[in-house]
Amino acid sequence: MRNLPIKFVLLILISTALGFFSHFNLGLNTHQALSIAIFSVSILGTLFFWSFRLSFAFLGTAILMMTKTIDLEHLVRFASLEVILFLVGMMIIIGLLKDEGFFAWIVSLILRMRNLSAKKFVLSVTIISALLACAVDEVTSIIFMVAAILEICDYFEVDPLPYIIISVLATNIGSAATVLGNPIGILIASKAGLTFEDFILKAFPVAMVCLVAVIFLIMFWYRKSFKKLDLHIKELGGNDILIKLISVPVEKKLKISLLIFGLTLLIISLHHRLELLWNLELNTVLLVMPLVSSGGIMIWKKHKAREYVEQDVEWWTLLFFLLLFAQAGTLKYTGATDVLAQKIIGLTGSNPHILSGAILWISAIGSSLLDNVVLVAAFIPIIQGFQALQVNLEPLWWALLFGGCFGGNITVVGSTANIVALGILEKEKKIHISFFRWFWVGLTVGLITTCLAWAILVFLPFHR
């Protein structure tokens, strides 16, 4: 709290400087410069005043309206309501799954692993973390992965930190694999016209290649911790008590919940085929399916419907996203991002390799410090601005996705999954992880995965 005034002055100074710089040096008009200055307030607001980010988004949007930088009609259009509704629907489905014990059931399956060894545990944690992150979302999946890891580490009396870090690293990588893993996935899919199939064919394999590379790295990095776990497993003689620690009665309601979730995933995975079959606009089924499922859930669980909507939907975050998207849209509306796109092309040329490399690395480094949704929202209108300059956009979208997800591994505050996992660890075990204890392993993983993604984007024609 002591640094609040300094941070506030810094925020105003940087934003004003950016506004003036873009007006006088880049030749942007007043409205364009104002939209850049206000959007930078929102970005810096998340960096300096995380708990006030929604206030900054509210005030910034009000200023944009009052200064006629954008009108109401366009503000609503740019707010990306389709993405917000998709996330609302998915959060209600996740609320039901939690309520019926699906996540606890996954935890119990991990605890019941037979013939447990350090290697088996690490492989399971890595693979389950990655796959669950891409099937539900990174924040939901990390909570129950941390729960399982803490129970196992408590039982075998070993330091849980390496396993928590491994799970978070895998979660961030897995979150790039599908449109469901991370809010930036659905945001990019919606803006770029990419389908679930595109993600499965182009993002999923990249995430899996990166995951394999990371498994090899962590096997070496944390080898001493794994030896210690193996030793304790031998001393304590397996996980007999853990096997019967918790149970989740597989009731009819859990089966129905799994059926709803399975059907939702199935239809989402087939959405493009169904849209072609029914002659619907691209991504209609993808965006609508969570609404259909959550609508059904609210009829089935009519007494809990309000609870799902009020408690399981992260309204604070979604409102911030909504206004952030609207502010980023203002950059496009005023033409500021078109000017920026031209300037970037002027610097890098229209070579897609250089452009995708630049976007990949800037988004990776940026998302190591900022919320990746903020960063991606800022990049989207710039990438859209390249379209008028005859640039192939597809590799740029993938670069943005991989940079935004993999960059989250670099620092301790790089993604919400990191913050949530380490928050639980600090609360439960009073273990506070220093910036640099995370940084070296995070940076190594971030560099390796981003380099791999870069190589794939440059050398494999598939992504062009």
Place this chain on the structure above:
Amino acid sequence: MKIKEIMVKDITSLSPEMNALDAWNVLQKMKISGLPVIDDENKLVGMFTEKEILVKILPSYMEAVGKFVYDENPKAVKQRVLLLAKMRVREVMRENVITVNEDTALCEVAHVMLTQKARRTPVLNEKQEISGIVSRGDVLKALFKEYKE
């Protein structure tokens, strides 16, 4: 009727530096579920309750994981129970305490207790020092008494 007319003035309180296990023994002896924690300057700094002890003992993430049944006691619980003997009251207590003033009306206290889900509420005097405590039972008894009269 004002709350100062019915509040319990003879308050047993705990010190923030007291051992948490000793403090829990006080709760057991008094057959009460919680007590206020007061510092050297007689200022209220928190509430030490059985609920806060349970919060410290059980893993916090379990609520987020969803529905399940414990068939065995986790090892972490045993460790935390043992750890309680090494903890101070200030590490366990709830710092955010709902309080009322001496001149607060009876119905307002009932209103505060109901909306804030407080089982008992410390009463503060003009110097913001604790001068009494009221429980839901005290408030109910006083309301019934007033209406009978």
